[in-house]
Amino acid sequence: MTASEFDSYRPPEPPRRRRRDRDRRSKGGAGSWFKRGGDGAREMPVVPDAEVEPYTSYYGRPVVKAPPWKKEIALYLFLGGVAGGSALLALGGQVTDRTALRRNGRLAALGAAGAGSLALITDLGRPERFLNMLRTIKPTSPMSLGSWVLAAFSTCAGVAAAAEVDELTAERLPLGPLRAVLRTTAPVAGAGAGLLGAPLAGYTAVLLSDTAVPTWNAVREDLPFVFVSSASLAASGLAMITTPVAQAGPARALAVMGAVGELVAQNVMERRADHVAAEPLHQGRPGRMLSWSERLVVAGGLGTLLAGRRRWAAVLSGAALLTSSALTRFGVFYAGLESAKDPRYTVEPQRRRLEARRAAGQTGDSITTAG
Amino acid sequence: MTAQPGRQVANPTADAHYEHPHSRRGFFTDTSICIGCKACEVACKEWNRNPADGDYEILGSSYDNTGALGANTWRHVAFIEQDRERIEQARSSGRALVDLGMPGVGPPPARTGSARTAPSATASTGETGGAPSSEGTAPPDSPEFRWLMSSDVCKHCTNAGCLDVCPTGALFRTEYGTVVVQEDVCNGCGTCVAGCPFGVIERRTDGLVTTPPSRDLPASVKRPQTGIAQKCTLCYDRMKDDETPACAKTCPTTSIKYGRREEMLSTARERVAQLHEQGMTEARLYGANPDDGVGGTGSIFLLLDEPEVYGLPPDPRVPTADLPRMFKRAGLAMAGMVAATATAFALGGRR
Numbered sequence: 001m002t003a004s005e006f007d008s009y010r011p012p013e014p015p016r017r018r019r020r021d022r023d024r025r026s027k028g029g030a031g032s033w034f035k036r037g038g039d040g041a042r043e044m045p046v047v048p049d050a051e052v053e054p055y056t057s058y059y060g061r062p063v064v065k066a067p068p069w070k071k072e073i074a075l076y077l078f079l080g081g082v083a084g085g086s087a088l089l090a091l092g093g094q095v096t097d098r099t100a101l102r103r104n105g106r107l108a109a110l111g112a113a114g115a116g117s118l119a120l121i122t123d124l125g126r127p128e129r130f131l132n133m134l135r136t137i138k139p140t141s142p143m144s145l146g147s148w149v150l151a152a153f154s155t156c157a158g159v160a161a162a163a164e165v166d167e168l169t170a171e172r173l174p175l176g177p178l179r180a181v182l183r184t185t186a187p188v189a190g191a192g193a194g195l196l197g198a199p200l201a202g203y204t205a206v207l208l209s210d211t212a213v214p215t216w217n218a219v220r221e222d223l224p225f226v227f228v229s230s231a232s233l234a235a236s237g238l239a240m241i242t243t244p245v246a247q248a249g250p251a252r253a254l255a256v257m258g259a260v261g262e263l264v265a266q267n268v269m270e271r272r273a274d275h276v277a278a279e280p281l282h283q284g285r286p287g288r289m290l291s292w293s294e295r296l297v298v299a300g301g302l303g304t305l306l307a308g309r310r311r312w313a314a315v316l317s318g319a320a321l322l323t324s325s326a327l328t329r330f331g332v333f334y335a336g337l338e339s340a341k342d343p344r345y346t347v348e349p350q351r352r353r354l355e356a357r358r359a360a361g362q363t364g365d366s367i368t369t370a371g
Numbered sequence: 372m373t374a375q376p377g378r379q380v381a382n383p384t385a386d387a388h389y390e391h392p393h394s395r396r397g398f399f400t401d402t403s404i405c406i407g408c409k410a411c412e413v414a415c416k417e418w419n420r421n422p423a424d425g426d427y428e429i430l431g432s433s434y435d436n437t438g439a440l441g442a443n444t445w446r447h448v449a450f451i452e453q454d455r456e457r458i459e460q461a462r463s464s465g466r467a468l469v470d471l472g473m474p475g476v477g478p479p480p481a482r483t484g485s486a487r488t489a490p491s492a493t494a495s496t497g498e499t500g501g502a503p504s505s506e507g508t509a510p511p512d513s514p515e516f517r518w519l520m521s522s523d524v525c526k527h528c529t530n531a532g533c534l535d536v537c538p539t540g541a542l543f544r545t546e547y548g549t550v551v552v553q554e555d556v557c558n559g560c561g562t563c564v565a566g567c568p569f570g571v572i573e574r575r576t577d578g579l580v581t582t583p584p585s586r587d588l589p590a591s592v593k594r595p596q597t598g599i600a601q602k603c604t605l606c607y608d609r610m611k612d613d614e615t616p617a618c619a620k621t622c623p624t625t626s627i628k629y630g631r632r633e634e635m636l637s638t639a640r641e642r643v644a645q646l647h648e649q650g651m652t653e654a655r656l657y658g659a660n661p662d663d664g665v666g667g668t669g670s671i672f673l674l675l676d677e678p679e680v681y682g683l684p685p686d687p688r689v690p691t692a693d694l695p696r697m698f699k700r701a702g703l704a705m706a707g708m709v710a711a712t713a714t715a716f717a718l719g720g721r722r
Contacts, residue, residue, distance in 0.1 A: 058449060058682030059432040061439055067565035068574045088709065092716040125559015125574050125598030132539040132558045140691050143562045144538035198705035205704070206697045210536060210690045211565035217690055220697050224704035232708055236715075249719030250712075257711045340565075347679045350686035363471045367663040367687060368678055369656045370468040371643050 057343035064212045066340035072119040074333035077204050078234070078326045079116035080150070081227060083109045084201030085235020085254075087157055091194025092250055094187060101251065102190070103164045104242040108235070109193055110161035113154045113200075120150075142207040149203060153196040159189035201231035208336060214346050215339035216332075218277035222269035223332070229265050230325045233258030237300060237321030240314040252308040255321055259301030262328070263294065274349045280335040289331035296324035383529050383666075387544040395548030396610060397669035398619065398627060399635035400522055401642055402681075403654060405626040407434060407520035411446040411618035418606065418617035419445065433518075439682070440523055442575035445603035446618050449681050451519040458517055461653040461676040468655055469647065521681050522618070522627060525550070525571045525603035526658060527669030528689065533563035533572050533600075535691040541600070548632070549605040549669060557599035564600065568665065568687035572602040605669070632669060639671045651675070657683060664688030 057063070090105025092098075121130045134151060138144035163186035166173045175182060205227040209220035216223070236255035240248050270278055280286055303317030339345040354366060384392035415421065421443045430436050433450035440447045453461070527549045534542045534550050541557035542550060552572075563572050575597060606616035614620070619629035628635060639656050646654035653675045658668030664687050678685050 057679055058451070059430075059435075061682055063570055063679070063682060063684050064568065065441075065564050065570040065573055068561040068576075085708075085712075088712045092712055096716055123561075125561065125600075126557070129539075129556075129558035132541070132556060133560070135556070136538075136540040138538060138540065140535040140694060141538045141562070142694075143536065143560060147538055198708040201708060202701045202705045206694070206701045207562075209697050210694055211562075212532060212568040212570075212687070212690055213565050216565075220693060221700055224697075224701035225707070228704045228708040232711060250715040251719070253719040254712055254715035257715060261707075261711070343679070343682070346684055350684055350688075351679070354686040358471065365660070365662045365664070367658060367660060367665070367668075368468065368674070368685070369660050370465070370471070371640050371647075371656065 056347055060343060062341050063343045063346040064214070064340050066213065066337045067211070068125070069333075069337075070123055071330070072123040074330045076116040076119045076123075077208075077227075077329035077333060079112040079119065080204055081201045081231030081325060081329070082234045082238060082322075083112035083116060083153070083157070084197035084199070085231040086112065086238060087153070087190075087193040087197035087200075088232075089235055089239050089251060089254070090160070091190055091197070093247070094190050094194075096250075098247040098250075100243050101239060101247045103168070104239060105235075106157065106160045106164050106190060106193075108238050108242070109157040109197070110154070113150065113157055117150060117154060142203055142210050146200075146203045146207055149196055149199050153193055153200050156189040156192035156196065160186050160193055162186075163189075198228065202228045208332070211336075212346075213336045213340045214277040214349065215273075215280050216336040218273040218349065219269050219281075219332075221272060222265055225265035226262060226269055226328065226332070229258050229261035230328045231258075233262060233297065233300070233321045234325030236304075237318035237325070240304065240308065240318035241322075245309050245311055245314055248308075248314065252304050252314070255304045255308075255317070256301055259297045259304075259321070262297055262324075266290070266294065266328075274352075276348045276352075277339065277345050280338040280345065281331070284338065286331045286333075286335035286338060289327045289334070293324045293327035293331060296320045296327065300324060382548055383531075383544055384546060384548050389546050391546070392548075393546050395632040395669065396605065396630065397527060397548075397632040397635050397671065398524060398605070398616075398629055399639050399671045399673070400524065401626050401628065401639075401673045402519065402521035403642075403646060403651070403673055403675060404624045405448070405520040405522055406624055407448055407450055407518070408623060409437075409448050410621045410623060411522050411627055412437060412444065412448060414617040414621035415446045415603075416443075418609070419604075421445065421601075440525070440569075440571050440573075440602075442573035442601040445524065445601075447523045449519070449521045449523060451521075451676070451680055453517050453519060453676070455515055457676070458653070461680075462651075464677055465651075465653040465655050465675075469652060519675055519680070521672065521674065522622075523672075523681065523683070524618070524670050525605070526569055526665070527603075527605060529661065529666030529668070530689045530691070532566035532568055532665070532689045532691060533602075535689065535694075536562045536566035538562060545607055547605070547607075547610055549607065549610075550602075551604045551607050552600050552602065554596055554599060559598040559600065561600070566690060568684055568689060572600050575599060575601045632671075635671055639673055642673055646673075664692065 086105045086108035090102050090109060093100075093102030093105055121127050124130055133144070133147035136144060137148060159182070162173070163182050166175065166179065166182065171179065173179075202224050205224040208216040209223055211217060233255050236251040236258060239251035240255065243251065270281060281290055300317045300320035303313055303320065307313035308317060357363075357365065382392065382395045384395065424437065424441060424443045428436070430438060433452050435448065435450040437444055437447050531542075531544075531550045534544060538560060539556055539558055541553045542563060543553060545551050559574055561574050564574055606614070609616055615629050619627040628638060636659055639659055643654050643656055655674055657672040657674050657678055659671050661667040666689070672683075674681060674683075
């Protein structure tokens with residue numbers, strides 16, 4: 001109470017409430033802080049009360065940061081898979097003398113790798129420095145190893161595809177004496193691209209998992225299997241679209257195997273991962289993408305198996321498989337970004353594993369210590 | 372396995388093959404004497420010429436209107452308001468740590484005795500809380516309410532996730548054991564942002580502070596540090612001149628201390644033992660354990676509640692620790708892909 005005469009008209013102050021009680025009351029709804037004293041009779045807070053909820057996080061703010069990657073990276077995940085798988089199919093075509101399969105595979109490998117590289121470069125913060133990626137070879141950095149794989153793959157795929165283009169244009173490329181060189185190196189380059197195909201399709205899984213992003217890190221055991229399956233079925237789908245059915249037999253077989261592999265791998269992945277950290281794989285847009293991807297895999301796989309020898313069915317199934325692979329990559333990509341935004345996905349699994357270790361009597365490896 | 376107190380802390384400069392490494396430097400941030408003045412944030416921004424973050428909006432999170440660490444914010448003061456219930460929870464979770472016999476707990480005399488009895492004693496004395504000590508540095512801690520303030524910073528981990536995953540080598544280990552970005556090498560790929568278990572490093576989207584002469588430059592002229600990863604350098608430039616980092620130099624309560632890491636570690640251990648003796652069992656160290664998921668941090672913190680309350684991860688683990696296993700799994704998957712393709716050609720043999 002003040003002694004000022006200007007305050008004499010004020011009613012007596014109610015007894016002080018404990019802060020805890022007031023907070024319990026104000027939990028009623030958002031905006032209650034400004035209604036309190038809103039009639040002008042009492043002092044009014046200028047800023048909202050800070051939350052006094054039980055803390056599991058700092059005002060719900062993320063603990064880890066999502067990488068600044070945009071859709072270009074997800075697109076690259078897809079294109080890298082298509083490129084790697086196509087190069088493998090082209091190598092098979094080269095070995096078994098299926099010229100159309102070989103040609104289409106080589107062209108697809110170069111096209112996808114080239115477009116993917118451009119997507120990667122545009123996503124850099126300083127695109128003009130993209131060559132710095134080849135500044136070192138760093139085994140602890142999947143992105144460093146991946147850059148080398150991509151560079152080597154693209155070189156091989158480029159040589160192999162150049163030979164195909166030269167053949168397609170009836171030797172109209174102004175090559176001169178280099179044509180003989182190209183002819184002899186093309187098979188070697190094709191083999192090189194084929195051998196680098198699987199690493200190119202699979203390293204991106206390690207790249208995503210080797211981060212503190214909760215969902216990507218939680219699926220690290222099984223994500224490579226999902227990604228190589230997805231790459232196989234995407235490349236097969238593309239080959240089924242571009243290649244006549246007579247030569248696309250191996251592509252159809254690989255498509256079915258890839259579809260089965262992906263369905264199994266994705267289920268195993270979701271079941272084995274930490275159930276909290278795997279939640280974003282089932283929610284929102286990423287969840288819808290992944291469930292549609294599953295449906296399209298089934299549709300494309302069945303279509304290939306039952307009617308793959310018909311051209312129109314092969315094209316439809318191939319398109320379904322390609323779309324499904326893209327949806328898988330985008331879904332996994334965005335699920336990870338979502339998981340980084342909510343501190344729950346970081347704190348809860350970490351807290352749980354910490355408690356489990358403590359319960360098992362393992363207390364020496366906690367970052368929090370009593371002294 | 373329990374680490375011995377005073378055990379030799381790994382100096383990460385050895386991994387970096389420095390021929391003449393200096394002693395490892397680090398911070399010790401004693402949050403129990405932080406007053407939340409944010410002088411560290413200001414000093415850091417001024418020294419490092421970091422641009423402003425955001426539009427000066429009020430975030431509704433106590434006095435914290437900075438938000439989080441980021442490309443432009445290398446020191447961030449967290450404010451947490453707690454009622455009696457939370458204080459008691461923090462006390463008991465801290466006491467549980469002591470009872471677990473966590474590493475590095477020496478046998479401070481009469482620790483357990485005072486730790487067990489003191490909380491109730493403080494509660495009964497009401498407003499005086501945190502038993503006034505002879506040093507006079509006891510934190511203001513009333514049983515009704517308390518304010519936690521903590522100045523967060525890059526941890527300069529022994530096993531740094533950002534450093535491990537950087538593909539260009541832009542991030543490097545300095546001769547002082549800290550982790551620094553080379554601004555002219557980084558190409559802004561953003562992998563380090565995902566690699567950091569503490570959410571510290573970030574890719575800068577805007578430019579430097581625009582000084583009057585540079586404002587007239589056309590937009591096509593690139594600001595030198597746009598688009599690259601940025602984080603605390605532990606004032607590498609000042610360190611080379613034997614100067615204290617800006618934040619530690621400016622801290623009016625010595626809440627931020629800077630020095631050789633071993634010294635920081637022993638200071639931290641003394642301080643936490645002192646607080647335990649005063650009955651503040653909620654005091655605990657963060658980052659002092661060389662056996663944790665990141666091999667210990669260069670920046671050690673004394674916290675008064677669970678780490679997640681301050682927005683710190685409770686059990687961070689450097690992702691690269693699992694990398695050999697991931698490569699094995701990926702290798703298996705890639706072999707499977709080759710095998711499947713070979714099988715496909717065997718099956719689809721009919722032309």
